[in-house]
Amino acid sequence: MRxxxxxxxxxxxxxxxxxxxxxxxxxxxxxPGGVGFxxxxxxxxxxxxxxxxxxxxxxxxAEFPAVGFPVLSKRLVDIPWEDLFPPHAPVRLAVRxxxxxxxxxxxxxxxxxxxxAVAARLGGHVELAHPHDDGEDGPETSSSHATVLLVVxxxxxxxxxxxxxxxxxxxxxxxxxxxxxxxxxxTLAAALLAAAGWRPGEPLLDPFCGSGTIAIEAALMAHGKPxxxxxxxxxxxxxxxxxxxxxxxxxxxxxxxEPCLYAPIVASDRDEGAVTAARANAQRAGVDGAIAFSVRxxxxxxxxxxxxxxxxxxxxGVRVGRARxxxxxxAHIGHVLRDRFPAWRxxxxxxxxxxxxxxxxxxxxxxxxxxxxxxxxALAEQARADLRPRG
Numbered sequence: 578m579r580x581x582x583x584x585x586x587x588x589x590x591x592x593x594x595x596x597x598x599x600x601x602x603x604x605x606x607x608x609p610g611g612v613g614f615x616x617x618x619x620x621x622x623x624x625x626x627x628x629x630x631x632x633x634x635x636x637x638x639a640e641f642p643a644v645g646f647p648v649l650s651k652r653l654v655d656i657p658w659e660d661l662f663p664p665h666a667p668v669r670l671a672v673r674x675x676x677x678x679x680x681x682x683x684x685x686x687x688x689x690x691x692x693x694a695v696a697a698r699l700g701g702h703v704e705l706a707h708p709h710d711d712g713e714d715g716p717e718t719s720s721s722h723a724t725v726l727l728v729v730x731x732x733x734x735x736x737x738x739x740x741x742x743x744x745x746x747x748x749x750x751x752x753x754x755x756x757x758x759x760x761x762x763x764t765l766a767a768a769l770l771a772a773a774g775w776r777p778g779e780p781l782l783d784p785f786c787g788s789g790t791i792a793i794e795a796a797l798m799a800h801g802k803p804x805x806x807x808x809x810x811x812x813x814x815x816x817x818x819x820x821x822x823x824x825x826x827x828x829x830x831x832x833x834x835e836p837c838l839y840a841p842i843v844a845s846d847r848d849e850g851a852v853t854a855a856r857a858n859a860q861r862a863g864v865d866g867a868i869a870f871s872v873r874x875x876x877x878x879x880x881x882x883x884x885x886x887x888x889x890x891x892x893x894g895v896r897v898g899r900a901r902x903x904x905x906x907x908a909h910i911g912h913v914l915r916d917r918f919p920a921w922r923x924x925x926x927x928x929x930x931x932x933x934x935x936x937x938x939x940x941x942x943x944x945x946x947x948x949x950x951x952x953x954x955a956l957a958e959q960a961r962a963d964l965r966p967r968g
Contacts, residue, residue, distance in 0.1 A: 580637035581621060582739065583628060584611045588945035589768045592630045596771075600627055600832055618818055623829035625743055625812070629767035629794065629804040633743040635728055636812075643736040644680050646690060653694030653738070660817035661725065661740055665701040670725045671708035679731040687729055691738075725811060744811035751807030752862035753788065761890050761926075763804070765947060766790040770798065772943040772954050773888050773924040777837035780885030782921075784878045786844035789855025789870070791888060796864035799840035801833045807862070842867060843881055847874040875910065880918055887918055890926045894950055904934045911936035914957075924956040 585593045593612045594605035602620050606613040611631075616624070624634045639656050643649040662668045672688035681687060688705070696703040706724050726741035748764040769791065775781060777799035783791045797804065813822045846852050849872045859865040891910060893903060907927070914923050914937050925932065925939065926947075932939055932955045939955035946952065 578615045578617060579621070580613065581616050581624065582611050582613050582635040582637065583624060583631040584633045584635065585631055586765065586768075586945050586947075588943055589630050589764070592768050592771050592943075593628065596628055596630060597624070600624070618821060619825050619828065621742055621812060622810075622822065622825040623832055625747070625810045626803045626805045626826065626829045627832060628747060629798070630764050630771065632746050632748065632764060633741055634747075635739040636742050637737065637739050639736075639738045641736055642734055643731065644734050646681065646686070649681060649687070649736060650690050650694060652736070653691055654697050656694070656698070656738065658695050658698045661815050662695070662699055662701075663816055664699050666699075667701060668695065668699065668703045668725070669706055670695065670703065670727055671706045672727045672729060673708040674729045674731075676731040677733070679734045681731055681734075681736075687731065691727060691729055742810060742812035745808070747805065749808065750804060750862070752793065752858050753790065754858070754861065760788055761790045762947070763790055763794055765926075765945070766794040766890075767798075767804070768943065768945075769888060769890075769924065769926055769954050770795055773886060773922070773956055775886050775888065777840045780841045780882040781843070782878070782881070782885060782887045783844045783889045784846075784873075784875045784887065785889045785891045786846045786855055786870070787848075787851050787890070789844055789852075789858050789868070791890065792842050792844035792855070792868045792870075793859050793862050793864060795842050796840070796859070796867040797862060798834075799837045799842070800864060800867060801836040802863065803830060803833055806830075840867065841869075841882065841885075843869045843871075845871045845873040845878065847872065875913065878913065878917070880921060884920050884922075886922045886924065887914070888924045893927050893931055893952070894948060903931060907931045907934040908936060920959060922956065922958055924954055926952055926954050928952055 583593050590607045590612055594607050597603050597605045597612060597614055600623060602614055602616055602624060621634060621636065639652065641652045643652065672691045674684040674687040676682045676684055676687065692703060692705045708726055728739040728741065730737045748762040750763050781795050786792055812818055844855060852870050852872050856865060856870050859868050928950060937957050939957050941953040942956045943954040
């Protein structure tokens with residue numbers, strides 16, 4: 578059994594832990610920034626394939642005290658790097674180093690020691706690359722995962738070394754080649770569905786669908802499709818795992834949920850280009866037949882079922898509108914919810930200052946950050962003005 582760690586956006590850690598428990602990969606240990614758990618290679622592959630709300634999955638390689646560079650270098654050379662990289666073959670790695678309350682605090686020097694240790698152990702050419710930011714959004718492109726990410730953390734003179742097993746961040750599902758304005762990460766979209774308590778079979782409406790991410794993630798859940806079904810992971814190329822990987826992935830796929838036969842999902846946006854992108858993404862995800870897309874302004878939205886969940890990510894932030902315009906929009910959202918969707922549950926992802934302008938009693942159920950902004954998912958069990966928050 579190995580120490581594994583699922584990295585998560587701030588606020589999403591309990592949702593990742595719940596997913597791990599649902600996959601039978603618990604018990605999970607929630608800490609700021611992610612969730613620790615123990616498992617074998619089968620658990621690692623299953624976590625990468627199925628986790629919908631995690632950013633990436635790390636494998637702990639070593640943990641040891643380090644109060645000086647000589648000790649750090651020696652312990653780094655002792656790690657069996659040949660399990661991850663073929664000996665005497667070119668290697669490209671990135672090191673994400675952090676230090677807190679430790680005598681070794683120069684992260685650049687720490688990364689260089691890792692680089693030298695891997696080269697000394699393997700005896701081949703090792704190139705040190707710059708680690709990319711997991712927060713980078715935009716269209717997904719194909720990747721060879723040639724760069725392996727190592728995560729080195731020094732905390733109170735104790736060094737922890739981990740290797741990333743995912744490659745591209747897990748929000749890069751493989752279907753989102755077309756994006757709209759201010760795109761929502763699939764991992765966050767899945768988290769919104771979970772935090773709102775949506776289950777396949779409950780009618781779902783997203784009236785500001787953008788490139789369709791919320792609807793597509795819901796359809797993937799409803800059809801029992803693994804989150805990572807359209808992509809591969811860097812651990813598939815590790816020498817220690819490569820031979821067993823195909824069988825492990827096939828076995829992990831059997832953990833998928835049974836598809837829901839009745840799962841009405843409707844998504845709309847006033848921007849025709851956004852809806853075109855959403856349809857293309859849904860087709861790549863294999864769920865285009867499960868979502869009813871339309872070009873329609875929010876003012877024209879009507880309920881298509883007596884009850885359901887209206888879950889959406891309305892415009893906010895400096896990229897998409899001015900303050901007065903946004904306040905007017907959110908007041909209008911509240912008016913439509915009260916007048917047309919009184920029996921529906923409603924959940925909005927927005928900054929706290931815009932939530933209070935809606936005029937519907939919305940209770941925050943999730944707080945996180947996206948696009949550099951603090952946002953919350955605010956939920957009303959019924960979209961009535963006199964509803965009081967739960968609890």
